[in-house]
Amino acid sequence: MKKLLSLLLAVIMVFALVACTGDNNDDVSNATSTMTLNVGAYPDTIDPALNSAVDGATYIIHNFVGLVGYDANGDLAPMCAAEIPEAVTLENGMTSYTFTLRDGLKWSDGTDLDANDFVYSWNRAANPQTAADYEYMFDVIDGYGTDTLNVTASEDGKQLTVVLPVDVPYFMELCAFPTYMPVKQEVVEANGDAWATKAETYIGNGPYKVSKFTQAELVLAKNEYYWDADSVVTDEIVFAFNDDDSSLLANYKNGSYLFIDSVPQDEIESLEANYPNEYFVEGQLGTYYVSFNVNDPALEGFTEEEKADIRHALGLMIDRNYVCTDIGKAGQVPAAGFVAMGLTEPDGTEFIANNGVNRDGNGYYSVAAEDYAANCAEAVALLEGVAQSSGKFTVENGVAVGFPSLTYITNEGTGHEAVAAYLQAAWGTYGITVNVETQEWATFLNTRKNGDYSVARNGWLGDYNDPISFLDMWITESGNNDSQFGKDAHATYAGYDGKTWAESYDAIIAQVKASKDPEERFELMHQAEDILMQTGAICPIYYYTDIYMCSEKIEGFFSSPLGYKFFMYASVVE
Amino acid sequence: MDSKLALYIVKRLLLAIFTVFLIITITFFVMRAIPGGPFLSEKSPSAEVTAALEAKYGLDKPLFEQYITYLKDLLHGDFGPSIKNRGRNVIDLIMEGFSVSAKTGLIAACVAIVIGLTLGALAAVFHDKWIDNLIMVLTTAFVAMPSFVIATILLLIFCIAWPILPANGNADGGLILPIIALALYPMSYITRLTRSSMLDVLGQDYIRTARAKGVSGAKVIFKHSLKNAVTPVITYVGPMIAYILTGSLVVEKIFAVPGLGKYFFSSITNRDYPMVMGTTIFLATLMVIMTLISDICYKIFDPRVDLN
Numbered sequence: 001m002k003k004l005l006s007l008l009l010a011v012i013m014v015f016a017l018v019a020c021t022g023d024n025n026d027d028v029s030n031a032t033s034t035m036t037l038n039v040g041a042y043p044d045t046i047d048p049a050l051n052s053a054v055d056g057a058t059y060i061i062h063n064f065v066g067l068v069g070y071d072a073n074g075d076l077a078p079m080c081a082a083e084i085p086e087a088v089t090l091e092n093g094m095t096s097y098t099f100t101l102r103d104g105l106k107w108s109d110g111t112d113l114d115a116n117d118f119v120y121s122w123n124r125a126a127n128p129q130t131a132a133d134y135e136y137m138f139d140v141i142d143g144y145g146t147d148t149l150n151v152t153a154s155e156d157g158k159q160l161t162v163v164l165p166v167d168v169p170y171f172m173e174l175c176a177f178p179t180y181m182p183v184k185q186e187v188v189e190a191n192g193d194a195w196a197t198k199a200e201t202y203i204g205n206g207p208y209k210v211s212k213f214t215q216a217e218l219v220l221a222k223n224e225y226y227w228d229a230d231s232v233v234t235d236e237i238v239f240a241f242n243d244d245d246s247s248l249l250a251n252y253k254n255g256s257y258l259f260i261d262s263v264p265q266d267e268i269e270s271l272e273a274n275y276p277n278e279y280f281v282e283g284q285l286g287t288y289y290v291s292f293n294v295n296d297p298a299l300e301g302f303t304e305e306e307k308a309d310i311r312h313a314l315g316l317m318i319d320r321n322y323v324c325t326d327i328g329k330a331g332q333v334p335a336a337g338f339v340a341m342g343l344t345e346p347d348g349t350e351f352i353a354n355n356g357v358n359r360d361g362n363g364y365y366s367v368a369a370e371d372y373a374a375n376c377a378e379a380v381a382l383l384e385g386v387a388q389s390s391g392k393f394t395v396e397n398g399v400a401v402g403f404p405s406l407t408y409i410t411n412e413g414t415g416h417e418a419v420a421a422y423l424q425a426a427w428g429t430y431g432i433t434v435n436v437e438t439q440e441w442a443t444f445l446n447t448r449k450n451g452d453y454s455v456a457r458n459g460w461l462g463d464y465n466d467p468i469s470f471l472d473m474w475i476t477e478s479g480n481n482d483s484q485f486g487k488d489a490h491a492t493y494a495g496y497d498g499k500t501w502a503e504s505y506d507a508i509i510a511q512v513k514a515s516k517d518p519e520e521r522f523e524l525m526h527q528a529e530d531i532l533m534q535t536g537a538i539c540p541i542y543y544y545t546d547i548y549m550c551s552e553k554i555e556g557f558f559s560s561p562l563g564y565k566f567f568m569y570a571s572v573v574e
Numbered sequence: 575m576d577s578k579l580a581l582y583i584v585k586r587l588l589l590a591i592f593t594v595f596l597i598i599t600i601t602f603f604v605m606r607a608i609p610g611g612p613f614l615s616e617k618s619p620s621a622e623v624t625a626a627l628e629a630k631y632g633l634d635k636p637l638f639e640q641y642i643t644y645l646k647d648l649l650h651g652d653f654g655p656s657i658k659n660r661g662r663n664v665i666d667l668i669m670e671g672f673s674v675s676a677k678t679g680l681i682a683a684c685v686a687i688v689i690g691l692t693l694g695a696l697a698a699v700f701h702d703k704w705i706d707n708l709i710m711v712l713t714t715a716f717v718a719m720p721s722f723v724i725a726t727i728l729l730l731i732f733c734i735a736w737p738i739l740p741a742n743g744n745a746d747g748g749l750i751l752p753i754i755a756l757a758l759y760p761m762s763y764i765t766r767l768t769r770s771s772m773l774d775v776l777g778q779d780y781i782r783t784a785r786a787k788g789v790s791g792a793k794v795i796f797k798h799s800l801k802n803a804v805t806p807v808i809t810y811v812g813p814m815i816a817y818i819l820t821g822s823l824v825v826e827k828i829f830a831v832p833g834l835g836k837y838f839f840s841s842i843t844n845r846d847y848p849m850v851m852g853t854t855i856f857l858a859t860l861m862v863i864m865t866l867i868s869d870i871c872y873k874i875f876d877p878r879v880d881l882n
Contacts, residue, residue, distance in 0.1 A: 135623055193655075216674075
């Protein structure tokens with residue numbers, strides 16, 4: 001038995017020795033130029049149809065390209081299409097676009113790609129059976145919701161015609177979106193969802209192709225079959241998977257990574273000071289906000305008007321400048337409306353430059369630091385009004401007495417919890433007791449979606465450059481209607497110009513979607529935001545920013561407002 | 575004797591199978607009882623998509639039926655697909671992660687055992703001398719320090735202040751720091767166990783007899799004392815190896831090691847039910863096997879132990 005034990009030990013030691021020496025020498029690359037970057041952890045999926053994550057989208061845009069895409073200046077430009085087509089109005093009032101594809105388009109395995117591939121890919125992504133998070137991105141195309149989209153390829157496969165019931169201004173942007181990128185039917189059908197998990201079957205048509213895909217990294221090599229292969233300078237891109245902020249920074253500082261998409265919160269100030277040319281803060285299409293449940297049982301007994309006044313008062317008590325500069329510390333912009341900054345109107349102005357009931361860009365309340373005291377005074381006045389009309393509590397010297405206590409839910413995360421603590425203190429000053437409950441992520445999402453809460457931390461990132469991406473989420477039946485508008489007791493409340501939520505908000509969103517006049521469409525969206533803000537249930541705090549560190553050695557890189565990182569035109573200079 | 579041992583092993587194996595089955599059952603139903611589900615996200619997919627996903631993963635069936643299906647698949651070695659990582663099988667994800675974690679963990683375990691035993695024996699032999707005190711101070715510190723503190727300190731020292739080692743596990747030599755971070759706690763624990771058990775043995779009559787008979791110092795320590803002092807260490811080492819082989823969430827995160835550790839946590843956060851089951855079964859099985867092996871080793875080192 002002792003011999004057996006010695007043998008066992010010897011085997012273990014040999015195994016350990018083999019394990020030690022069996023390092024990653026199998027991926028010797030002949031690349032002449034390479035860059036190692038980080039934009040996130042091991043992705044859930046890199047299938048263009050299934051992905052809904054920002055990091056996933058970055059991997060996808062390097063391996064696939066749509067009809068249109070972004071050129072080296074970050075401008076929308078034709079890619080698979082030879083040029084951006086003009087809209088044609090059809091006899092039935094619908095709009096059609098006919099894209100003529102470039103000659104000689106190929107997949108990364110050298111086989112031909114034509115318009116039929118787009119027909120297949122779009123129908124696949126829009127089919128609920130594919131179960132793509134972003135299948136609704138195709139709701140602008142005729143036939144959405146039926147078996148097939150109204151997208152057809154010409155007989156020779158050179159042209160693709162797509163019919164839209166209503167011409168939407170952001171259609172070309174959608175065509176550049178990952179969900180609209182073509183996938184190769186044979187590999188998808190032969191491998192199922194697994195096609196996008198292995199380098200051998202991950203066939204694309206973009207500037208790069210996958211040469212290695214492990215849980216540690218995604219290695220991309222230049223795709224010689226890319227239509228514009230000459231514009232791709234760097235031979236190899238390595239996306240290292242890592243989502244630990246401290247580890248990211250250590251790897252960035254010692255030069256292992258030339259780009260990191262996230263930094264530790266408490267390092268922001270020192271990075272800003274010490275790396276002025278490498279630390280970047282960019283605007284992002286998103287809003288961090290607090291949502292109130294309109295059917296909150298804690299406020300039962302108050303009328304709907306009183307509830308709205310209470311919510312408005314709580315919203316006015318928030319010092320958004322303090323949250324941005326002392327908690328967020330990442331260049332966040334105090335928000336005076338729900339629709340984020342960075343979205344453009346037909347006349348080229350920013351949507352937020354025209355927001356607020358007066359359409360003057362001052363929003364729905366003032367976020368100027370000097371107006372904070374006035375906001376608080378207004379909040380107290382609102383509370384006094386509610387105290388008087390309801391008789392359920394009193395306001396003495398600006399402090400509410402006997403006000404029901406509320407619960408604020410948030411998920412874990414230093415930033416979220418700091419905001420929660422601040423809100424608790426700010427509201428506490430006015431006698432409003434708020435208990436903070438930190439929930440585990442999936443539990444939190446569940447509680448919030450089901451409306452089992454009073455007040456919740458919330459955040460939204462737009463999907464494309466159009467305000468509708470921030471507005472249609474609040475219709476009664478939307479899965480993202482966390483405030484529970486138009487549901488239960490709120491369903492019958494006719495407080496929006498004498499109309500219920502369904503008659504006012506849902507109707508206006510339907511009008512936006514059917515509108516063919518861009519200016520009218522934007523005015524309707526402003527009206528929708530007016531109604532939304534009138535509820536007080538959506539309480540914007542700040543507009544998101546995207547922080548990243550990019551080495552000075554990288555040239556030609558850019559980031560989009562959706563947070564996608566473009567390295568296909570980038571090179572490393574020593 | 576051998577047939578007795580064989581019978582014992584068979585009995586233990588049957589018990590192990592029953593234990594794992596019990597764990598599967600409990601985990602399956604408890605996991606489903608927690609609120610939330612795998613398809614929730616900041617942006618909800620539409621009702622049709624959610625329904626299609628539920629049908630795809632069989633989550634639309636009654637819970638008990640799902641349980642029976644799961645057990646049947648499991649008997650065929652099918653752990654099912656991961657819900658979070660579309661297109662990936664649970665077993666593939668686990669094995670990919672395990673190949674990295676096991677490599678790191680095995681080296682860390684060997685380091686911990688060898689250094690732990692040596693330091694423990696040294697401390698006992700030089701009881702109350704400066705060397706004993708030094709070893710005790712250090713090992714107490716390492717036992718008390720949580721692994722994220724140790725890992726962060728190692729990262730700060732060797733990757734930033736004095737950058738001689740890479741900060742990511744995927745680079746050449748990148749596994750050195752994670753191995754050290756993983757090994758320090760068990761090494762210190764083994765040192766302390768060995769020391770106290772060895773002190774106990776060194777005070778025994780037979781050691782005094784051996785010394786009186788003129789047996790050399792080294793022989794007394796290695797043949798007579800260490801061998802007998804090692805039994806409590808074995809009890810600890812079995813489960814320790816099971817834990818260390820399956821990776822540490824914290825250490826793997828800090829050093830970007832693409833191991834198995836992250837799945838124990840992320841699968842629960844994501845409510846990736848098949849992945850939760852897979853990781854639990856994997857760890858439970860490994861744990862049961864390692865405990866069995868350490869019990870057998872126990873018997874070999876100390877023949878007085880009655881297996882029944």
